[in-house]
Amino acid sequence: KQEVTQIPAALSVPEGENLVLNCSFTDSAIYNLQWFRQDPGKGLTSLLLIQSSQREQTSGRLNASLDKSSGRSTLYIAASQPGDSATYLCAVTPNTGGFKTIFGAGTRLFVKA
Amino acid sequence: EAQVTQNPRYLITVTGKKLTVTCSQNMNHEYMSWYRQDPGLGLRQIYYSMNVEVTDKGDVPEGYKVSRKEKRNFPLILESPSPNQTSLYFCASSLDPFEQGETEAFFGQGTRLTVV
Numbered sequence: 001k002q003e004v005t006q007i008p009a010a011l012s013v014p015e016g017e018n019l020v021l022n023c024s025f026t027d028s029a030i031y032n033l034q035w036f037r038q039d040p041g042k043g044l045t046s047l048l049l050i051q052s053s054q055r056e057q058t059s060g061r062l063n064a065s066l067d068k069s070s071g072r073s074t075l076y077i078a079a080s081q082p083g084d085s086a087t088y089l090c091a092v093t094p095n096t097g098g099f100k101t102i103f104g105a106g107t108r109l110f111v112k113a
Numbered sequence: 114e115a116q117v118t119q120n121p122r123y124l125i126t127v128t129g130k131k132l133t134v135t136c137s138q139n140m141n142h143e144y145m146s147w148y149r150q151d152p153g154l155g156l157r158q159i160y161y162s163m164n165v166e167v168t169d170k171g172d173v174p175e176g177y178k179v180s181r182k183e184k185r186n187f188p189l190i191l192e193s194p195s196p197n198q199t200s201l202y203f204c205a206s207s208l209d210p211f212e213q214g215e216t217e218a219f220f221g222q223g224t225r226l227t228v229v
Contacts (some may be wrong), residue, residue: 043220102158
């Protein structure tokens with residue numbers, strides 16, 4: 001059964017620091033992996049999506065990589081800002097057993113001004 | 114504006130009283146799904162739908178029903194709610210999660226349900 005783990009569970013950094021959030025999954029048979037942002041009391045916002053055939057995606061200060069063989073993805077945030085404070089979730093869609101989506105528990109990020 | 118709309122945003126109900134949480138999207142998306150989010154357990158998928166009249170169970174379907182009679186709507190039905198269904202619920206939609214480059218998921222704002 002596919003499991004998604006995110007480390008660390010929480011992270012506090014000073015403004016301006018570059019940081020990496022980690023996501024690991026147990027089964028490499030996936031269609032894609034997505035990174036989301038969730039602000040308190042709000043829904044999820046899609047940040048980046050990486051198809052299984054891709055290695056990375058970039059959007060502004062965000063860069064997400066995917067290494068399917070090792071079951072890992074990283075979300076790199078450059079020059080962090082207080083507005084980046086949120087919970088970051090990764091999710092995979094396995095290509096076996098239907099078309100479910102499985103989320104990690106998230107990394108709660110706090111960027112100090 | 115492209116969006117996924119859930120209603121209600123907040124609901125307190127009593128055990129056993131049937132309820133429906135509505136979800137509607139205006140993006141002509143094929144794929145829609147329901148999740149519940151609980152502290153320490155993260156987001157777990159309840160049901161999903163690949164298209165009209167095509168639905169399937171996610172990881173935690175027990176106690177829930179869904180229907181997809183129209184492409185834009187995907188209601189979540191709790192026939193006999195119980196306190197363990199107290200949770201934050203999210204609806205999501207995307208074009209086709211398995212087509213290259215066309216899979217960004219859009220989420221609703223959430224429905225906070227309390228069953229007493």
